[in-house]
Structure formats: C-alpha cells, structure tokens
Amino acid sequence: MSAFRFSTTTINVASLRDALADPAAGGYAAFEGWVRNHSDGQAVTQLEYEAFEALAAKEGERIVDEARRRFPILKAACVHRVGDLEIGELAVWVGVSAHHRDEAFAACRFIIDEVKHRLPIWKKEHYVSGDSGWVNCERCAEHEPSPRPSPAPDYSRQIALEGVGPAGQAKLRASRVLVVGAGGLGAPVLSYLAGAGVGTIGIVDGDVLDASNLHRQPLYALADIGKPKAELAAARLHGLNPEINIRTYAQRFDADNASTLLSDYDLAIDCSDNFATKFLLNDACVLAGKAAIFASVYQYEGQLQLYRPDNDSACLRCLWPEATRDGIVGNCAEAGVLGPVPGVLGSLQAIEALKLLLDLPGQLAGELLILDLTTYETRRIRAPRAEPCTGGACARITALKGPEDSIDGLEVSFASLDRARRAGYEIVDIREHREVAVEPMMGVPYTHIPMGSLLADPHALDPEHRYLLVCARGARSLAAALELRHQGVPRVYSLRGGIAGL
Amino acid sequence: MAASTRTIRVQYYALLREQAGRNEERLVTSAATPAELYAELSRRYPFSLVREQLKVAVNAEFADWSVALNDNDSIVFIPPVAGG
Numbered sequence: 246m247s248a249f250r251f252s253t254t255t256i257n258v259a260s261l262r263d264a265l266a267d268p269a270a271g272g273y274a275a276f277e278g279w280v281r282n283h284s285d286g287q288a289v290t291q292l293e294y295e296a297f298e299a300l301a302a303k304e305g306e307r308i309v310d311e312a313r314r315r316f317p318i319l320k321a322a323c324v325h326r327v328g329d330l331e332i333g334e335l336a337v338w339v340g341v342s343a344h345h346r347d348e349a350f351a352a353c354r355f356i357i358d359e360v361k362h363r364l365p366i367w368k369k370e371h372y373v374s375g376d377s378g379w380v381n382c383e384r385c386a387e388h389e390p391s392p393r394p395s396p397a398p399d400y401s402r403q404i405a406l407e408g409v410g411p412a413g414q415a416k417l418r419a420s421r422v423l424v425v426g427a428g429g430l431g432a433p434v435l436s437y438l439a440g441a442g443v444g445t446i447g448i449v450d451g452d453v454l455d456a457s458n459l460h461r462q463p464l465y466a467l468a469d470i471g472k473p474k475a476e477l478a479a480a481r482l483h484g485l486n487p488e489i490n491i492r493t494y495a496q497r498f499d500a501d502n503a504s505t506l507l508s509d510y511d512l513a514i515d516c517s518d519n520f521a522t523k524f525l526l527n528d529a530c531v532l533a534g535k536a537a538i539f540a541s542v543y544q545y546e547g548q549l550q551l552y553r554p555d556n557d558s559a560c561l562r563c564l565w566p567e568a569t570r571d572g573i574v575g576n577c578a579e580a581g582v583l584g585p586v587p588g589v590l591g592s593l594q595a596i597e598a599l600k601l602l603l604d605l606p607g608q609l610a611g612e613l614l615i616l617d618l619t620t621y622e623t624r625r626i627r628a629p630r631a632e633p634c635t636g637g638a639c640a641r642i643t644a645l646k647g648p649e650d651s652i653d654g655l656e657v658s659f660a661s662l663d664r665a666r667r668a669g670y671e672i673v674d675i676r677e678h679r680e681v682a683v684e685p686m687m688g689v690p691y692t693h694i695p696m697g698s699l700l701a702d703p704h705a706l707d708p709e710h711r712y713l714l715v716c717a718r719g720a721r722s723l724a725a726a727l728e729l730r731h732q733g734v735p736r737v738y739s740l741r742g743g744i745a746g747l
Numbered sequence: 748m749a750a751s752t753r754t755i756r757v758q759y760y761a762l763l764r765e766q767a768g769r770n771e772e773r774l775v776t777s778a779a780t781p782a783e784l785y786a787e788l789s790r791r792y793p794f795s796l797v798r799e800q801l802k803v804a805v806n807a808e809f810a811d812w813s814v815a816l817n818d819n820d821s822i823v824f825i826p827p828v829a830g831g
Contacts, residue, residue: 426831428831429830429831430831431831515831516831517829517831518829518830518831519829519831520827520829523829540831541827541828541829541830541831542828542830542831543760543761543762543828543830544761544765544830546760546761546764546828547828548825548828564802564809564827565802565827567799569800569827569829571829573795573796573800574761574762574796574826574827574828574829580762580765580830582830587830587831613809613825615760615823615825617760617770619770620770622758622770624758624804624807624823625807626804626807626808626809626823626825627807627808627809628809696795697762697766697793697794697795698793698795699795700795700796700797701789701793701794701795732797
C-alpha cells in the first residue's frame with residue numbers, strides 16, 4: 246500500500262495504525278485533522294474536499310518520502326479524505342512509528358505541515374446561511390508561491406546516533422559553553438556547537454575583523470571587515486540556529502572579567518591566539534573548577550588538551566608552570582598558518598566539547614594530542630596532573646593575574662634611529678631575513694641578528710653596551726628584550742612602535 | 748670503558764621543526780639525558796628556546812630532563828604554541 250492515498254470513505258484509523266507496527270518501534274505519533282464548525286467567523290455545516298488527485302497523490306508520496314529521509318523513523322503514512330464530510334469527521338490522518346518519540350512527533354508534524362502547504366486540494370464550505378464557497382487549500386505550492394513557514398533546526402541526524410538520542414539532545418539544549426576567541430579555532434567551534442543545539446553560547450572577542458583573518462575564518466565575509474567579530478559571529482550563529490541563546494562579549498578576556506564571564510558557563514573553550522589569554526583562562530577554570538578545552542596551532546600543526554577538574558587531567562600549568570611570554574614563539578601573524586589547520590583543530594575542540602557534554606566515551610584525558618598535518622603524524626603524550634595539584638586544586642594558581650608586567654623603561658621612543666644612536670644605543674634589527682630583504686633599514690649603522698639567533702645566543706651581546714632592539718611594530722622586540730633581561734643581559738631596550746612607528 | 752652511545756629517534760615540532768629544518772631524525776649520541784641531548788642539538792641548530800621553555804617526552808610520556816636515555820628511545824621536544 247502506498248504511503249499516501251486519498252480516501253472517499255471514512256478513514257479507518259485502527260487498521261492504519263496497525264500497519265505502522267514494527268518490533269523496533271518504541272512508539273507511534275499520529276495527527277488527525279477534523280472538520281470544524283466555523284471558518285473565518287462563519288458557521289460551517291458541511292465540507293466538500295476536491296483534489297487534483299493525480300498530482301496530489303504524487304506530491305503526497307514525495308512528502309512522506311522526505312519525512313523518512315529527514316528523520317530516523319521506521320514507518321509513516323498519510324490518508325486524506327475527498328468528497329463530502331460532516332462536522333467532526335476525520336479529514337486527514339498522519340501516523341509515524343519510530344524508535345523514539347522525538348522523531349515520531351517531529352516527522353508527524355513535518356508531514357501534516359507539508360501536506361497543508363503543498364497539496365493541491367480545495368475545500369467547499371457550506372455555511373449556516375445556506376451559502377457555500379470554494380476555499381483554496383492552505384497554500385498550494387503549485388498555485389500560489391508563498392513564504393514557507395520559517396524553518397526550524399532539525400537535529401534528527403545526530404539524534405539518530407546511539408550516543409545522542411533525545412536525552413542527549415536535551416543535555417545539549419541545557420548546556421552553557423563559553424568560547425574565548427572567534428577566530429580560526431573559534432569559527433568551527435562556534436558553528437558546530439550552534440548547529441548541534443548547545444542551548445547557550447557565549448562569545449568573547451574584542452577584535453574587529455581584518456582581511457587577513459578570512460583565509461582561516463570562513464564564518465565571515467569581506468563586507469564584514471572592520472566590524473566586531475563577536476557581533477558578526479553572533480549574527481551568523483543566529484542565522485544557523487535561531488533557537489539557541491547567544492551572548493556576546495566584545496571585549497578582551499582579562500584578569501578583571503575572567504571570573505565573572507566564566508561563572509555563567511559550564512565549559513570554556515580556548516580559541517584564543519596568545520599565551521596571556523590561554524593561561525588566564527586556564528587559571529580561571531582551575532580556580533572555578535570548570536572544564537576547559539585548549540587548542541593552539543602553528544603553521545601546519547596543532548596541539549589539543551582537555552582539562553577536567555573531576556579527573557586527573559593536566560591543566561596548562563601542569564605542563565608549563567611559568568606562562569610562556571607572547572612574542573617568543575610565533576603566532577599566526579608572525580609564523581604564518583595554513584587556513585584549514587585551525588579549522589581541523591577547532592573541529593577537534595568541537596568534538597571534544599560534544600563528547601564531554603554528552604558524556605560520551607573516548608574523551609582526551611591526561612594527555613596532550615599533537616597533530617602534524619603535513620605528515621598526519623599524531624602523537625598522544627601522556628600528561629597527568631602535576632604533583633602539587635594532585636588530589637585537589639592547583640597549588641600554583643591562587644589568584645588571576647594578567648600577563649607578566651613589563652619591566653619599567655624597557656620600551657623607549659625615538660623619532661629616528663639616528664637619534665637613538667646619538668643617545669648611545671647600538672641598533673639591533675631582530676627581524677627575519679625575508680623582512681629585511683623587503684624593507685631594509687637605511688642611513689644608520691646597525692647589526693642584524695634575527696630574533697631566534699639572538700635568543701639562542703644572548704651572550705653575543707656585550708653586557709657593558711646599551712642595545713636598542715628593533716622589529717616591524719615593536720611587539721617582538723619587546724618580548725625579546727624582556728626575555729634577554731631574564732637571561733641576564735642588563736642593557737637591552739625595545740623601540741616602541743618598531744620601524745612602523747618611526 | 749668508553750662513553751656508551753645510543754641510537755635515538757628525535758622529533759621536532761613548531762618552532763623547533765623550523766629551526767632544525769626537519770620533522771625528525773635518527774641519531775647516534777653519547778648524550779645520557781634529554782638535557783644533554785638538547786644541549787648537543789642546540790650546538791648544531793639555531794634553537795632560540797631555552798630548555799626551560801620546552802617540554803620533553805620520552806616514548807610518548809612527558810619526562811624529566813634528567814631521565815636516563817636508552818637505545819631506541821623516541822624523544823619529542825615540544826615548544827608551547829599559541830596560534831588560533
């Protein structure tokens with residue numbers, strides 16, 4: 246028997262229902278449409294349905310087929326009456342059997358909505374007044390193009406998974422996740438969590454979109470350049486899933502707001518691009534006893550780590566007790582990165598987040614995952630919680646601090662390098678060879694030692710001399726000067742603003 | 748007895764990979780610990796990171812810099828990375 250048909254006689258629900266039975270079915274949902282006694286304020290006494298049957302039956306079959314493809318259901322059927330019907334009579338019947346009730350309800354709703362919307366059926370209403378009138382079917386697609394009902398998120402593909410199901414979907418709906426950074430890692434994390442129906446997502450990002458972001462942040466568009474990324478991301482996510490609650494914090498995640506931001510969420514995902522933020526988020530999560538998923542990328546590779554307060558997994562400081570200073574190891578701007586690399590690592594963060602929220606097996610625990618995307622070599626390095634933290638809160642983390650304070654007077658300003666020379670500084674250009682080749686420094690004696698070589702051999706600098714480190718914008722020279730001071734070189738300074746600031 | 752040597756597999760990541768100019772290598776060394784091995788390699792390659800800024804893993808487990816190296820150990824030097 247076909248899944249959709251017209252009937253000129255009373256619909257026999259019992260036999261239709263029996264035909265949907267299946268040993269694997271956990272339930273069945275049905276909808277019955279009845280003839281009512283009023284229409285647009287007029288009392289109705291009788292109704293007559295007429296369909297363009299050849300066309301309508303085919304369209305009906307298509308609708309039931311679509312429901313079977315969209316939802317993980319077992320059986321579905323629909324019968325529509327044609328001819329004369331009395332008040333209270335059954336005009337249309339839809340039935341769906343499925344493993345779980347959510348799919349049965351959703352598919353049943355889908356079928357009746359589409360039938361009302363798409364089937365070429367007319368009804369002639371007979372009014373108490375003795376008049377009668379033909380009324381077009383609700384909105385026949387074949388006859389009048391009209392807006393479809395606004396589409397709703399459909400989680401059927403993940404609900405079909407054994408590890409998810411309706412109960413898992415409800416867990417996701419109740420989950421609250423804070424995503425720090427809406428960049429290369431954040432783009433896939435935010436997209437997948439919103440798509441999955443995570444009920445509340447917070448987005449922290451104080452930056453505006455730059456053209457150089459787009460190759461690895463396909464969440465955005467060229468027309469968005471210069472706009473705040475937190476707001477842009479929220480708009481995209483709302484378009485993807487209007488059912489979820491999206492909160493934006495267009496600000497930097499810092500020591501002052503960290504605890505407050507975190508307090509509203511169950512899980513934090515680190516999608517930031519600097520050590521200061523990563524370590525701050527780590528410390529805030531450890532202090533608050535919240536789980537965090539960290540990822541970082543470098544050129545063609547990445548690292549992934551999951552911290553959970555309730556198992557013995559390492560936090561960032563178990564591995565790196567002293568927060569690494571920014572500028573020492575290249576970030577995306579300095580070292581370069583292939584666009585899909587943060588895409589892959591961010592996708593892995595989304596997977597770990599969903600595994601954690603759904604309580605699925607196989608979560609990263611007490612290990613650091615290192616993935617080299619040039620060779621596909623994956624290393625899982627065991628990283629248990631470090632000694633001072635075992636059995637409780639981390640002994641190293643007692644309060645939230647921003648990045649290590651700069652040393653007073655480390656940065657100096659000059660209008661020209663010549664003036665710096667005359668003030669007694671020896672100029673050291675610490676830029677990479679390729680940068681120097683493109684934009685050499687002119688008109689002043691200087692030494693060129695790329696930052697890597699300089700930090701590798703700080704004793705090439707004479708402790709009696711005074712050095713001014715110079716880079717393109719002043720960030721790397723500041724980090725290098727700070728590092729050299731820590732290594733015991735006393736008179737190194739950084740040119741504020743770098744060459745761009747001269 | 749002459750200082751013993753051992754064959755070690757070393758893998759480099761991130762900045763170290765760039766500075767060593769390779770993903771990995773197999774080498775014969777007289778270094779007895781990861782600390783000695785890193786010092787030896789630092790003489791060969793322009794590594795900018797000092798040992799304190801790195802982690803070392805021996806046979807897929809984070810290890811102390813002073814642990815004894817054995818023949819056929821697999822060593823990974825891991826710098827922290829921050830890109831996102």
